[in-house]
Amino acid sequence: MQSTLVGAGDIEAQTRQTLENLDRVLAGFGAKKSNLAYVEIYLTNVKAHFEPCIQLFKQYMGQHRPAGSLIGVTSLAFPEQLIEMSAIAHMD
Numbered sequence: 001m002q003s004t005l006v007g008a009g010d011i012e013a014q015t016r017q018t019l020e021n022l023d024r025v026l027a028g029f030g031a032k033k034s035n036l037a038y039v040e041i042y043l044t045n046v047k048a049h050f051e052p053c054i055q056l057f058k059q060y061m062g063q064h065r066p067a068g069s070l071i072g073v074t075s076l077a078f079p080e081q082l083i084e085m086s087a088i089a090h091m092d
Helices: 011-028 046-061
Strands: 036-043 067-072 083-089
Touching: 011 046, 011 083, 036 046, 046 067
Parallel strands: 036 067
Antiparallel strands: 036 083
């Protein structure tokens, strides 16, 4: 499967795309954001990208606040990739 990186060098564009991808995965299982129990966010540059990433994540989540971790990493699957997320959701 060929994938296309969205927003090379742009943490806000990559964060938005990652959250849209998360929405698609949740929908595929009949789940919603409110079903998220835990979210891990991996950033390649925590100092520069923490604030914009967390601001967009909080907007995305609304009032729901799952448990989570933010982890700084040296690299991800693609050299231009700035963010990755992993999530665990519960089903009602």
